[in-house]
Amino acid sequence: xxxxxxxxxxAAVTIAFVHTLLGPDHYAPFVAMSRAGAWSWRKTMTxxxxxxxxxxxxxxxxxxxxxxxxxxxxxxxxFEGVRxxxxxxxxxxxxxxxxxxxxxxxxxxxxxxxxxxxxxGTLHAHPHDHHxxxxxxxxxxxxxxxxxxxxxxxxxxxxxxxFTIFVFGPCxxxxxxxxxPAAKSSWWGVSLVAILFSVVxxxxxxxxxxxxxxxxxxxxxxxxxxFGHATAGFxxxxxxxxxxxxx
Numbered sequence: 398x399x400x401x402x403x404x405x406x407x408a409a410v411t412i413a414f415v416h417t418l419l420g421p422d423h424y425a426p427f428v429a430m431s432r433a434g435a436w437s438w439r440k441t442m443t444x445x446x447x448x449x450x451x452x453x454x455x456x457x458x459x460x461x462x463x464x465x466x467x468x469x470x471x472x473x474x475x476f477e478g479v480r481x482x483x484x485x486x487x488x489x490x491x492x493x494x495x496x497x498x499x500x501x502x503x504x505x506x507x508x509x510x511x512x513x514x515x516x517x518g519t520l521h522a523h524p525h526d527h528h529x530x531x532x533x534x535x536x537x538x539x540x541x542x543x544x545x546x547x548x549x550x551x552x553x554x555x556x557x558x559x560f561t562i563f564v565f566g567p568c569x570x571x572x573x574x575x576x577x578p579a580a581k582s583s584w585w586g587v588s589l590v591a592i593l594f595s596v597v598x599x600x601x602x603x604x605x606x607x608x609x610x611x612x613x614x615x616x617x618x619x620x621x622x623x624f625g626h627a628t629a630g631f632x633x634x635x636x637x638x639x640x641x642x643x644x
Contacts, residue, residue: 402586405577409590412570413597417605422488422566422636423452423598424605426629430555431610433499433629438610444556445606448563449599455480456568457591460575464587470576477567481640484566488637491558496630503624566640568598 417423431441463473578586
């Protein structure tokens with residue numbers, strides 16, 4: 398490995414880490430949606446990794462196509478900027494719709510009760526609100542759903558929406574990093590830089606999401622949990638605005 402390629406690899410690792418760390422849109426939506434939707438640890442990590450893969454692969458494909466067709470770096474950066482704006486507005490649109498839906502759900506949520514008949518014949522009522530449930534409450538709700546003939550678990554489109562948005566979201570620093578070794582006719586260098594940048598980006602996203610989800614799981618604020626979906630929508634919207642205005 399040449400000295401120039403070694404320096405470029407170090408730059409790829411450093412830039413990937415800093416770029417991800419300083420971009421809340423890389424992790425805040427996953428933390429917010431995980432809390433609001435009471436996602437399991439496995440689901441949260443899976444969605445984060447898949448969105449991270451889509452995020453970096455999109456830019457790698459654009460970069461490789463640009464290199465293959467001899468497109469100059471300024472045009473590729475312009476195209477990545479357009480993709481960034483599209484991703485930002487998609488986040489804003491999704492966040493706003495989710496926030497409005499969350500507000501409606503929170504306003505409609507009223508305390509009510511269910512009657513329970515135990516095996517010994519004991520009858521009692523169980524009052525509760527509609528809010529983001531704890532694991533025990535979710536289990537309780539699932540039991541009710543099965544009694545009503547409703548499926549306990551239902552598929553959600555939210556992870557797929559996030560994945561689609563992140564595919565559109567570019568990794569702006571990656572294109573210049575790929576172009577330099579390509580100019581030296583080193584496809585080994587292009588591959589190495591792309592792999593290092595991708596692995597560090599995805600690993601950083603996953604680590605931050607894991608730390609924030611784990612660190613906030615014991616925080617319980619009743620009124621905030623009631624508006625959990627609305628809060629998640631607000632956070633996603635804010636991330637989209639930050640991406641759009643280039644913060």
